Amino acid sequence: MPPLDEFARIRAWTQDRQPKETFELAGVSLGIGDDAAVVNGAPGMQWLLAVDTMVERVHFLEETMGDADVGYKALAANVSDIAAMGGVPKHALVSVSAPPAWNAERIGRLYDGLYACADKYGIAVIGGDTTSAPAHLVVSVTVIGTVESGRAIARSGAKPGQFVFLTGPTGLSAAGLHGMLAKSDAESDGRSKSNPKLNPVPSRLAQAHRRPSPSVKAGRLLLESGWGASLNDVSDGLASEAWELAEASGALLVLRESALPVSGELASYASEQGKRPLDWVLYGGEDYVLLGTADPRHEEALKARFREEGLPLFVVGEVEEGTPGVVLETPSGARKPLAKGGYNHFPEG
């Protein structure tokens, strides 16, 4: 009888990784191990479901992401989608297809990172599929969350007169990636495939890229207060996400350049590199902060609530009537249309 390596390994990667309480709180009646997981329904609640995929050499390189970071970020990106609806993330199902270069040890580290993120956000990992692949790693995660019935904050709720906010600065992840790739090019002759050296860059920028922090608390605050009118997470870059809000809502978003938050680390790094921070701020993706709109009569109260919780909130513009789109108002007061930008997976034909 051949050893059942596959099942044994999947068990090693996933069994008894989380405390019983996580499963109880998430209403899990049966986790990984049968054909399907069993989860209790929740009266008065709706389920939120989202899927997100990370592909090696498209979304990450081994020169820029540790094995554990890949698992962490694959889950975090999904958690961000639940945050962007104002929901509470509860469960995750994970699919990993791994080429030979990803041996059992590396897949184990990927799961370590994924569980680190799951534990941080109280998420029960309830399903998984791990298969081989010929050439590159793909991690696909489905996250399930809950939200009070009828209260999910959609993209389409922006209305003229509302203000536009961000729950954190943008551009850090892209600048972090830029730093790692620049370093990596410089060292590319001595690069080791099996044990990559991760390149040192300003740690907050690298951390933003490798282990993003989705704004779950901010999303909950916006929903519970009833003050969040529209909401989107900044996965494809601020400009691209603002366009999505504008088009879904049928409104014009005005972003004020002088109000856009630029972190100190990003400003210094940009200056060092002779780059404009604004490009990263507008077009860098994968920051996973929230972009949204709210009624100005709640502005002061909302700022106070965020302050109480120790959460950042930046008012960065206004919603106006007009052809749906996004304009940037420069410090001089001039307005210029903002290109959608963002990463396009299918640019040709």
Added chain:
Amino acid sequence: MPPLDEFARIRAWTQDRQPKETFELAGVSLGIGDDAAVVNGAPGMQWLLAVDTMVERVHFLEETMGDADVGYKALAANVSDIAAMGGVPKHALVSVSAPPAWNAERIGRLYDGLYACADKYGIAVIGGDTTSAPAHLVVSVTVIGTVESGRAIARSGAKPGQFVFLTGPTGLSAAGLHGMLAKSDAESDGRSKSNPKLNPVPSRLAQAHRRPSPSVKAGRLLLESGWGASLNDVSDGLASEAWELAEASGALLVLRESALPVSGELASYASEQGKRPLDWVLYGGEDYVLLGTADPRHEEALKARFREEGLPLFVVGEVEEGTPGVVLETPSGARKPLAKGGYNHFPEG
């Protein structure tokens, strides 16, 4: 402003593909298009969740599967996991990562097949992520189903004295694949990469491989009657799945060789090829029929219910006390231990 090809294409592949009623029946409040889908809870029900992944060159070749078949089967394999718990499949989230060889037209065909399966089983496709990939296609599908609270049929319910059943013959998919690969080898000089010719093999065998029919009705009948004691779907081969049932239940499964169903098409094809049908029956995977156990006092009633519904049911063995495992009883009455077999994704180190 660059054209947003990616979003436009994903919309083309997924928007307005299903009637409103499918979404209403599945309790979908918001489908594809925002950060997450929103689904209503269901009192008295539990949710079943499963994920399954198909990787090009591991799970399929373009010589053996049409583009639409890939989408159909990716969903069908997941539907089978819900069937194997006795549940009703309701929602699906799809992740596709596609290399350059899979252009928009081919991905469109993949989605056509996926929606054909979704429509057949009344499943609402509520989420998706489509990205590029460097080398090979990966489709990962998460399916969500419902089941009456506390009633899901697990693998662990097999008890000594019960009979073992199958809801259909096994081995057809593997024989179909064998036929297609044999043909493909013979023609490999003239093979076209971009427009593969699918090879003609006995149509029921090819169909079993390309468009499997998960046993949703049979699973529901087993749950609703209360007579299904344990249940598993035959995705990795009959021997492997019988081992899973035996180990999860802590019991010995005895399969009677003479009782194992062999379809006429499989028997003829095996004879033509000078092969033993039993090898395919026991070790061929991806049949997606159900293997389960039930109490003998329900045997006649269960057979009658299946007959009424026009569904096949084959009694193929018994559960006995003993070291957990699987034995095959030959027509002469001799018993031999059955190797687990099945496909192992990580056979080495």
